[in-house]
Amino acid sequence: xxxxxxxxxxxxxxxxxxxxxxxxxxxxxxxxxxxxxxxxxxxxxxxxxxxxxxxxxxxxxxxxxxxxxxxxxxxxxxxxxxxxxxxxxxxxxxxxxxxxxxxxxxxxxxxxxxxxxxxxxxxxxxxxxxxxxxxxxxxxxxxxxxxxxxxxxxxxxxxxxxxxxxxxxxxxxxxxxxxxxxxxxxxxxxxxxxx
Numbered sequence: 187x188x189x190x191x192x193x194x195x196x197x198x199x200x201x202x203x204x205x206x207x208x209x210x211x212x213x214x215x216x217x218x219x220x221x222x223x224x225x226x227x228x229x230x231x232x233x234x235x236x237x238x239x240x241x242x243x244x245x246x247x248x249x250x251x252x253x254x255x256x257x258x259x260x261x262x263x264x265x266x267x268x269x270x271x272x273x274x275x276x277x278x279x280x281x282x283x284x285x286x287x288x289x290x291x292x293x294x295x296x297x298x299x300x301x302x303x304x305x306x307x308x309x310x311x312x313x314x315x316x317x318x319x320x321x322x323x324x325x326x327x328x329x330x331x332x333x334x335x336x337x338x339x340x341x342x343x344x345x346x347x348x349x350x351x352x353x354x355x356x357x358x359x360x361x362x363x364x365x366x367x368x369x370x371x372x373x374x375x376x377x378x379x380x381x
Contacts, residue, residue, distance in 0.1 A: 187266050188268070189214070189267070190252075191244050192206075192249055192270065192294040201331060203272050203328075204328055205272075206270075209339075210346060211242045211244055218233040220233045228244060235355060236354055241265075243259060249294040249297075250294060250297050253301030267307065268309065268350075269295065269307065269308070275290060277315050279338045279339075280369070281311065282313075283349065283366060285306075290311075312339075312346065314331075348364070349368075
């Protein structure tokens with residue numbers, strides 16, 4: 187299985203809401219004591235979940251160009267895949283696992299749909315909340331999480347990673363039920379924080 191995390195490369199964007207997909211994969215790799223290595227157009231880490239090889243891939247390009255990289259990788263790797271991305275239409279503290287759907291205005295997802303000529307692929311949307319009325323959506327997603335948001339997002343990461351392990355070991359439906367029923371978390375400290 188391949189899990190693609192979406193984000194923008196560079197330190198400037200490292201902790202931003204738009205990089206939720208990158209952050210998710212970095213934490214999944216860290217909990218398995220794996221590191222990413224650099225390839226020509228992406229970063230990759232390999233881990234095993236229940237004897238299944240799982241490739242974690244972060245396309246090393248701008249979000250709205252990631253479809254080309256993902257298409258090229260999938261031509262070589264004929265495996266099931268999942269896209270992990272941020273979603274301003276979900277409140278912070280919520281996740282949604284879906285087997286198909288539209289791009290919902292997300293330019294990274296739009297790029298993938300255009301390059302693959304289909305919207306029939308699973309995606310895990312991580313809620314980052316809607317911007318205030320006075321803030322443009324593009325500006326909002328390129329800002330870093332606030333300190334109180336980090337604590338909530340860390341709990342989302344922990345539960346989301348459990349859901350991914352469930353997806354690999356127990357199948358899509360069980361993982362979907364677990365992930366989609368997750369609501370505002372209890373705030374607690376986590377040793378695998380991204381901050």
